[in-house]
Amino acid sequence: MIDFELSPEQRQIRDLAQRFARDEVMPHAAAWDRDATYPADTVAAAADLGLLNVGVPTEHGGLGLAMLDEALVAEELAYACMGFYTILMASDLGVTPVVIKGTSEQQARFLRPLTEGPRLAAFALSEPDNGSDAAALRTRARIEGDEIVLDGSKMWISNGAEAEWVVVFATADPSAGHRGVVAVVVERGTPGLRAQPIHGKLGQRCAPTAELVLDGVRVPRANVLGEVGDGFALAMRTLDRTRIPVAAGSVGVARRALDEAARYAAERQAFGAPINRLQAIQFKLADMAINVETARLATWRAAWLVDQGRPDAAASAIAKCYASDAAFATANEALHVHGGYGYVDEYPVAKLLRDVKLNQIYEGTNEVMRLVIARSLVR
Amino acid sequence: MKILTILKQVPDAESRVRVQHGSLDLTGATYVLDGMDEYGVEAALRVRESGVDAEIVAVGYGPAATDQAVRTALAMGADRAVLLEGDAFHDPLTVALALADVVREEAADLVFVGGKQADWDSAALGPALAEALGWAHVDWTTAFDLDGDAFEAVHDVDDGSETLRGRLPVVVTTQQGLNEPRYPTLPNIMKARRKTLDTRAADVGQDRMVVTGHAGTERERRRVMLDGDARSAAGELVRRLRDEAKVLREEGR
Ligand SMILES: Cc1cc2nc3c(=O)[nH]c(=O)nc-3n(C[C@H](O)[C@H](O)[C@H](O)COP(=O)(O)OP(=O)(O)OC[C@H]3O[C@@H](n4cnc5c(N)ncnc54)[C@H](O)[C@@H]3O)c2cc1C
Numbered sequence: 001m002i003d004f005e006l007s008p009e010q011r012q013i014r015d016l017a018q019r020f021a022r023d024e025v026m027p028h029a030a031a032w033d034r035d036a037t038y039p040a041d042t043v044a045a046a047a048d049l050g051l052l053n054v055g056v057p058t059e060h061g062g063l064g065l066a067m068l069d070e071a072l073v074a075e076e077l078a079y080a081c082m083g084f085y086t087i088l089m090a091s092d093l094g095v096t097p098v099v100i101k102g103t104s105e106q107q108a109r110f111l112r113p114l115t116e117g118p119r120l121a122a123f124a125l126s127e128p129d130n131g132s133d134a135a136a137l138r139t140r141a142r143i144e145g146d147e148i149v150l151d152g153s154k155m156w157i158s159n160g161a162e163a164e165w166v167v168v169f170a171t172a173d174p175s176a177g178h179r180g181v182v183a184v185v186v187e188r189g190t191p192g193l194r195a196q197p198i199h200g201k202l203g204q205r206c207a208p209t210a211e212l213v214l215d216g217v218r219v220p221r222a223n224v225l226g227e228v229g230d231g232f233a234l235a236m237r238t239l240d241r242t243r244i245p246v247a248a249g250s251v252g253v254a255r256r257a258l259d260e261a262a263r264y265a266a267e268r269q270a271f272g273a274p275i276n277r278l279q280a281i282q283f284k285l286a287d288m289a290i291n292v293e294t295a296r297l298a299t300w301r302a303a304w305l306v307d308q309g310r311p312d313a314a315a316s317a318i319a320k321c322y323a324s325d326a327a328f329a330t331a332n333e334a335l336h337v338h339g340g341y342g343y344v345d346e347y348p349v350a351k352l353l354r355d356v357k358l359n360q361i362y363e364g365t366n367e368v369m370r371l372v373i374a375r376s377l378v379r
Numbered sequence: 380m381k382i383l384t385i386l387k388q389v390p391d392a393e394s395r396v397r398v399q400h401g402s403l404d405l406t407g408a409t410y411v412l413d414g415m416d417e418y419g420v421e422a423a424l425r426v427r428e429s430g431v432d433a434e435i436v437a438v439g440y441g442p443a444a445t446d447q448a449v450r451t452a453l454a455m456g457a458d459r460a461v462l463l464e465g466d467a468f469h470d471p472l473t474v475a476l477a478l479a480d481v482v483r484e485e486a487a488d489l490v491f492v493g494g495k496q497a498d499w500d501s502a503a504l505g506p507a508l509a510e511a512l513g514w515a516h517v518d519w520t521t522a523f524d525l526d527g528d529a530f531e532a533v534h535d536v537d538d539g540s541e542t543l544r545g546r547l548p549v550v551v552t553t554q555q556g557l558n559e560p561r562y563p564t565l566p567n568i569m570k571a572r573r574k575t576l577d578t579r580a581a582d583v584g585q586d587r588m589v590v591t592g593h594a595g596t597e598r599e600r601r602r603v604m605l606d607g608d609a610r611s612a613a614g615e616l617v618r619r620l621r622d623e624a625k626v627l628r629e630e631g632r
Contacts, residue, residue: 008446008447008450009450011447012563013565016562016564016568020562049562049564051565063569065565
């Protein structure tokens, strides 16, 4: 009944992602991080190989990759650079609500173009004044005939300035709470939409983040996903899936941290022998391996449930929360194993720690994950 | 026309192998398509992309796990695959005779074979296959072009290279430099799922040769440490690489 053997295709998918990560991402990750450059060429190369927007269904020109397959890609790319993977992941975050709720006309209009080049999508839920309490969003949506008019601002939007279109969550009726929320696709270049890049991030510095200002943005009602009032549930159903790639990316970072620590511990000498002869260091390595393996199990299980047609909010939240906490702890210990050298950019471990901190925050902080998990326990 | 490309799965050069009791312990090694065979798959694809109407059939031989190598070829672009499955090790001549049956059955015109088998390093399979078929053979091939049924190929010889011309059918043995194999893209990996993979038990008959003994070679590393400042240490390193290891040559020498 339980089978951990990957299929031949899954192994190929993983090998492809691993090869791409090793050849095209890893050699540049440190420079992208230092200069906060957006690696447009490498995103285009990923698109050429089919690694971008993997969730687009086959009937619209995509691959409709299973969640477990996506998790394999995520782990390998994040092993090389979590920031780079966030660019691809955030695009799938934008794609997912269109896949879940879009009509086939909407899917054809919005998804097909994403398969025809290195084109990104984005997802705009958070605002300057609310993140965890997403239902308290303030961006207004007014219905005027065949149009929706949007006013407000969205904060921390990954790919916000680069995306072809953004799924914007807004309220048509602030007094209705989450029942007033509507999800609208807003295309880049729509008058009144402005993206303000956000600088100075601690990590994942090659992944662009922007504030989106919406000032009387008019879009056709045909861009509404589902009905007015469906938006909040759609956002939550989206995140129930997309937290799994966050978890898988965390596993990749943790595995990298373990590899870096193991390598360094074999080279570094102290008291006349490599430090990996010290049991204190060996135990750290063992704990890191425990983290990697258990985080991957939680992630694969959540992915498997999605692929069985039984996406499970709690399982995804457990995976995201556990894997990102485990990855943070692993990166932290890997840095420690490097001693003083861990504290500077000469070795990649400091970047791992800075990068993976975000995994504990975005797509719902790990406190919010615990709220989601608790909701399935407390009736 | 029909192009066959012969494949073998070999331990990944980066995987960990252990020497135990004088022989290799490969448990835990990961297996990949032999890099030399990959050149062959790529060469076949390039022949087709040059405008030749060709069916490309990947033919693997070896243990069941070889399907991974064969599927890599399918994902790179081969149209279908045949896998001769068998666990036992056979000498290259025995394998070549079994493969020759497949080549005849498929009525192929052109066969690519990896230059060496990355694990046994025999470099004998391609020549043996050409001999078994009575075909022409190009060894150590670094360039290959087809025009109708006429081919032109460049291959390495001891003091440089030779350019050869001939007509199909031919067995071409690959060499590094022939091409830069493509990655199987994700869409092609997904498409390959629907391609046919015909697995048969390898029927090789009697081995022409058997391995009766095995002895490992072990060599200690020299562990030389060069002292002094960077400039003199670098100078000494260059001298040793040039005069002792003979891996460097001065211009004009
Ligand atoms: C680089 C980056 C990229 C991002 N990309 C996107 C994106 O593409 N799209 C998007 O919509 N958003 C994005 N986000 C936003 C992210 O999802 C939010 O930052 C996150 O949900 C937290 O919201 P907040 O920042 O408003 O924090 P707050 O909600 O203000 O939380 C502050 C602190 O209080 C805690 N807290 C809040 N409520 C509770 C509670 N009930 N119980 C316990 N603790 C609580 C939180 O856990 C946190 O520690 C991104 C953020 C960053 C930094």
